[in-house]
Each structure stands twice: as C-alpha cells, then as structure tokens.
Amino acid sequence: MFAALGDDTRLELVVRLCHSGPQSIVRLTEGANVTRQAISKHLRTLESAGLVSSTREGREQVWEIRPARVAEARHYLDAISVEWDEAVERLRRFVETEGS
Numbered sequence: 001m002f003a004a005l006g007d008d009t010r011l012e013l014v015v016r017l018c019h020s021g022p023q024s025i026v027r028l029t030e031g032a033n034v035t036r037q038a039i040s041k042h043l044r045t046l047e048s049a050g051l052v053s054s055t056r057e058g059r060e061q062v063w064e065i066r067p068a069r070v071a072e073a074r075h076y077l078d079a080i081s082v083e084w085d086e087a088v089e090r091l092r093r094f095v096e097t098e099g100s
Contacts, residue, residue: 001073004049009034010042014051014065022064024057 005011029036043063046052050069054061
C-alpha cells in the first residue's frame with residue numbers, strides 16, 4: 001500500500017479522488033502532466049494496492065477511493081507518528097540530562 005502511495009502522481013490521484021469523489025479517467029487526466037495511459041497505469045497500481053476501485057458507466061470507467069483501505073493507511077501512519085514522537089522525546093530527555 002505504501003509503495004503505491006510513494007509515487008507523487010499516485011498520491012495526487014488519491015488526493016483528488018478523496019476531495020472530489022468518483023471521477024472518470026478523462027477528468028483525472030485533466031491538469032496532469034502525464035498521459036492518459038500513464039494515469040491508467042497509476043490507477044491500476046492503486047487498484048492492486050486496494051486503494052481505489054472502478055466501475056463502468058457507459059463507455060467510461062469511473063474510479064473511486066476505497067475509504068476503508070485509506071483509513072487503514074492512516075491508522076498505520078498515526079501509529080508510526082506516535083512512535084516517532086516518543087523516540088524524539090526520549091532523545092530530548094537524554095540530551096538534556098547528559099548536557100547538565
């Protein structure tokens with residue numbers, strides 16, 4: 001999941017889908033600095049990671065975010081953030097006591 005989110009283009013696609021809701025590949029390509037084929041490839045990578053899904057609406061494929069999977073990613077990041085905060089605090093206390 002995090003490997004899929006590690007690419008700037010894919011992360012931007014996730015952000016756009018979170019903020020704007022389901023969108024067609026045409027809309028997702030608008031304003032992007034990459035081709036439609038590249039956007040399709042990025043979306044398939046996100047789909048493989050379980051972060052997005054698509055449905056057919058007529059001739060268009062519409063992509064949407066999978067909120068449960070994004071929530072799972074946030075849960076992991078929150079846990080890592082707490083661990084880092086605790087590690088920094090331990091380091092701060094150590095430096096303060098050693099410097100005294």
